Amino acid sequence: MGYITYGKTRSKRGQVELVPEEERIKVMGTHEKLKTPVEHEVIMERLLKNRMLNPNSRRNIFPLSGLLYCEKCGFRMRFRVGENKKQGQHWSALCYHQYKDGSKCEQRGK
Ligand SMILES: [Zn+2]
Known part of the structure; x- marks a missing residue:
């Protein structure tokens, strides 16, 4: 102030x-x-x-939300939480971009 x-x-x-x-x-x-x-x-x-706020409604906010862009298509990456026995809880950045011709971006994410 x-x-x-x-x-x-x-x-x-x-x-x-x-x-x-x-x-x-x-x-x-x-x-x-x-x-x-x-x-x-x-x-x-x-x-x-x-x-x-209910923590569930903020579940989709990640430290890098809005900051990561796909190298292949330039669109924003989305984040997903996963859980399995081997890695425990983890999150991954994925590209869900779909081109105008209907084909999906090849980015597999990490
Ligand atoms: Zn992409």
């Missing part, structure tokens, strides 16, 4: 501890604001909602 906070932690007898928010030094920074207080509220609300 444009603030710079100093003294988030302090060490006491060699132990690092977190300083209560009201005891921290907070000043208006000269750097550009990344979010306004209103945006901050909205973001915090969104985070809270995400946390309350």
Whole structure:
């Protein structure tokens, strides 16, 4: 929100501890604001909602979702969770792209 906070932690007898928010030094920074207080509220609300969501509805979100593109056709890769005795739980990136002529992309995934 444009603030710079100093003294988030302090060490006491060699132990690092977190300083209560009201005891921290907070000043208006000269750097550009990344979010306004209103945006901050909205973001915090969104985070809270995400946390309350049924984990099953977020099952299809993977660390690389939206970041991996197929080398052969250039379309986005999709992810799938698999489970078998040999590997345990694992996930794979696959290309489900279908060309206009109906043929499927040759990418087998990994
Ligand atoms: Zn592909």
